[in-house]
Amino acid sequence: xxxxQQGWADKPRNRQLVRRAIYLACVLLVVADFLVHRHxxxxxxxxxxxxxxxxxxALVGVVMAAKxxxxxVKRDEEYYDR
Amino acid sequence: MTLPAFHPFLPFLIAAxxxxxxxxxxRSAILLxxxxxxxxQLLGAxxxxxxxxxxxxxxxxxxxxxxxxxxxxxxxxxxxxxxxLFALHVRDTMQQVSGILYAGSAVGAVFAGDFVTLFIxxxxxxxxxxxxxxxxxxxxxxxxxxxxLLYQVLSGLLLMAGLIWHGxxxxxxxxxxxxxxxxxxxxxxxxxxxKAGFPLLHNWITDAYxxxxxxxTVFLCAFTTKVAVYALAxxxxxxxxxxxxxxxxxxxxxxxxxxxxxxxxxxxxxxMNQLGFMVCGIGIGTTxxxxxxxxHAFNDVFFKGLLFMSMGAVLHMTGRTKASDLGxxxxxxxxxxxxxxIGAMTISAFPLFSAFVSKSMIMAALLEEGRWVIWLAMxxxxxxxxxxxxxxxxxxxxxxxxSGIRAKEAPLNMLVAMSLAAAVCLGIGFNPGLLYDIxxxxxxxxxxxxxxxxxxxxxxxFAILGVVFLHRSxxxxxxxxxxxxxxxxxxxxxxxxxxxxVFATLQALSVWTGVIRKRLxxxxxxxASRNSLQAALTRSxxxxxxxxxxxxxxxxxxxxxxxxxxxx
Numbered sequence: 001x002x003x004x005q006q007g008w009a010d011k012p013r014n015r016q017l018v019r020r021a022i023y024l025a026c027v028l029l030v031v032a033d034f035l036v037h038r039h040x041x042x043x044x045x046x047x048x049x050x051x052x053x054x055x056x057x058a059l060v061g062v063v064m065a066a067k068x069x070x071x072x073v074k075r076d077e078e079y080y081d082r
Numbered sequence: 083m084t085l086p087a088f089h090p091f092l093p094f095l096i097a098a099x100x101x102x103x104x105x106x107x108x109r110s111a112i113l114l115x116x117x118x119x120x121x122x123q124l125l126g127a128x129x130x131x132x133x134x135x136x137x138x139x140x141x142x143x144x145x146x147x148x149x150x151x152x153x154x155x156x157x158x159x160x161x162x163x164x165x166x167l168f169a170l171h172v173r174d175t176m177q178q179v180s181g182i183l184y185a186g187s188a189v190g191a192v193f194a195g196d197f198v199t200l201f202i203x204x205x206x207x208x209x210x211x212x213x214x215x216x217x218x219x220x221x222x223x224x225x226x227x228x229x230x231l232l233y234q235v236l237s238g239l240l241l242m243a244g245l246i247w248h249g250x251x252x253x254x255x256x257x258x259x260x261x262x263x264x265x266x267x268x269x270x271x272x273x274x275x276x277k278a279g280f281p282l283l284h285n286w287i288t289d290a291y292x293x294x295x296x297x298x299t300v301f302l303c304a305f306t307t308k309v310a311v312y313a314l315a316x317x318x319x320x321x322x323x324x325x326x327x328x329x330x331x332x333x334x335x336x337x338x339x340x341x342x343x344x345x346x347x348x349x350x351x352x353x354m355n356q357l358g359f360m361v362c363g364i365g366i367g368t369t370x371x372x373x374x375x376x377x378h379a380f381n382d383v384f385f386k387g388l389l390f391m392s393m394g395a396v397l398h399m400t401g402r403t404k405a406s407d408l409g410x411x412x413x414x415x416x417x418x419x420x421x422x423x424i425g426a427m428t429i430s431a432f433p434l435f436s437a438f439v440s441k442s443m444i445m446a447a448l449l450e451e452g453r454w455v456i457w458l459a460m461x462x463x464x465x466x467x468x469x470x471x472x473x474x475x476x477x478x479x480x481x482x483x484x485s486g487i488r489a490k491e492a493p494l495n496m497l498v499a500m501s502l503a504a505a506v507c508l509g510i511g512f513n514p515g516l517l518y519d520i521x522x523x524x525x526x527x528x529x530x531x532x533x534x535x536x537x538x539x540x541x542x543x544f545a546i547l548g549v550v551f552l553h554r555s556x557x558x559x560x561x562x563x564x565x566x567x568x569x570x571x572x573x574x575x576x577x578x579x580x581x582x583x584v585f586a587t588l589q590a591l592s593v594w595t596g597v598i599r600k601r602l603x604x605x606x607x608x609x610a611s612r613n614s615l616q617a618a619l620t621r622s623x624x625x626x627x628x629x630x631x632x633x634x635x636x637x638x639x640x641x642x643x644x645x646x647x648x649x650x
Contacts, residue, residue: 007410007413009412009481010484019550022543022547022550025539025543026543026544029536029543029544032536033540036532038532038536039531039533041450042449042454042457049540051537051541052541052544053544054458054461054541055465055540055541055543055545055547055548056544056545056547058461058545058548059468059469059544059545059548059549060548060552061462062337062340062462062465062466063552063557063559065337066559069337069338069341069566073338073567074341074566075565075566075567076564076565077563077565079565080565080574080575
């Protein structure tokens with residue numbers, strides 16, 4: 001790293017800043033959920049911060065399920081060529 | 083000033099012919115002119131125009147302008163212009179000619195007022211695009227192109243059988259909403275379904291799109307599947323099965339996209355996912371849902387085009403598209419990286435980006451119809467989009483670990499094409515009226531109300547939080563060089579294996595029963611063909627078996643046509 005300058009996105013400090021911005025946005029959006037009156041069309045939406053919870057759970061669920069799927073479907077790169 | 087009326091396919095056909103005999107900048111200018119001239123005429127086209135001919139007792143309508151065909155007409159001209167612009171540096175007759183012909187056939191298909199005309203353009207669409215796959219000129223693309231063509235041929239066969247049967251049964255060949263009451267309609271339904279990437283019939287997308295050239299894939303991603311969405315919207319609005327098919331299409335590919343290493347294949351899975359939203363919207367069939375579906379198709383050409391363009395630019399400059407090979411390119415390709423992020427934010431449906439204003443119409447329609455289980459599935463799929471297309475694509479290409487690749491920024495024509503696509507994504511995001519004004523049904527919908535914006539931001543922000551959590555905890559799956567087997571395994575591995583078994587069993591039987599054996603030996607031609615088949619079992623067998631099945635299918639279709647005719 002001495003010979004080449006680090007890019008902005010590689011600096012740990014900048015990465016930390018980005019993460020903090022994400023945390024802050026999440027907190028603000030949950031707070032907003034209690035201040036703002038949302039239109040409700042289904043029962044699930046009545047849950048406070050339903051969309052936030054669902055977004056987090058869905059994403060972690062997708063990735064973890066995909067990891068499991070990999071056990072089932074992963075083959076080497078030349079699989080179809082043999 | 084308006085141009086004299088001509089069939090909208092004509093500029094593309096003429097450009098393709100002229101491209102054959104010209105070269106260099108002149109050819110580029112001709113290719114760019116085709117969509118411009120076509121678009122110019124379209125601006126003066128009047129809704130309700132129909133050109134009708136009677137040929138052999140059939141009512142042929144090669145040109146029909148209504149709100150739906152006009153919207154897709156605009157779309158395909160814009161998409162063709164961007165794709166040509168992105169490929170302006172290419173000097174390859176095969177690619178340039180087939181590309182413009184392909185774009186033209188998509189235009190022809192949406193203005194087709196009857197099934198026969200539709201079928202003709204449907205076939206040109208499939209055939210011309212196969213050359214775009216082959217344009218990469220390596221063994222991988224050759225084989226993928228043949229498999230791709232087989233899917234297209236199968237779709238064409240189904241359409242042909244369906245339209246003949248439908249024509250006999252009803253005496254009407256006009257391409258309108260035909261519903262799913264008759265078996266003929268089901269044939270047509272699946273013909274459209276193959277090109278729309280219905281689950282289990284989708285592998286031609288994930289197989290062929292990543293193997294084409296950097297520019298070829300940009301053409302491919304714009305037309306075939308959108309023509310299919312148009313055809314479904316025209317022929318089967320409100321068909322209940324489409325709701326479930328669409329939901330499966332939206333959810334199924336997101337798992338594969340997470341673990342896929344080739345970023346253009348990730349985008350191919352992502353394409354199926356987005357098509358799922360459109361197909362589902364068509365299935366709901368209310369004006370809000372139909373508007374949402376076609377609006378999303380419109381936006382998809384630009385945001386998915388932009389993403390494929392950015393990965394095409396990366397491929398063009400570095401020769402790679404695999405996540406495990408890339409990373410750290412943001413420093414050397416900052417403009418491409420920025421434009422890619424705009425595409426990524428659009429597909430994730432952030433407010434102020436175009437997909438937000440179209441996808442939320444489909445989601446709102448689901449809630450309006452009380453289909454909350456499907457709605458939950460689509461919301462789940464939306465979080466999946468953010469992961470694989472919103473974050474994974476830009477992250478692994480331009481950030482992640484430094485791959486050590488020192489590339490240059492993409493050529494100017496690529497950057498301009500990407501910038502224009504990005505401008506459309508943002509333009510429609512900021513001013514949805516631009517798009518809403520050309521939708522086929524009246525729009526009574528406001529995307530930017532507090533609930534929509536807040537809930538979407540919550541969903542996205544916490545999905546991003548999920549990604550951060552997975553990365554920080556080390557749970558995020560590493561990018562691995564691998565093939566992930568999908569439904570295509572059935573015909574590329576299982577079917578050949580089964581047929582090999584059957585063949586071996588027959589052979590064993592023939593050894594036991596001398597009579598059969600003798601017959602086999604006396605029929606020299608059969609023995610010869612058997613021997614060559616055995617040699618081919620190693621590689622080209624999957625394709626061979628597909629050809630066989632297509633043959634079987636054709637026979638079945640003909641039989642079906644006969645039965646349909648007899649029942650009249």
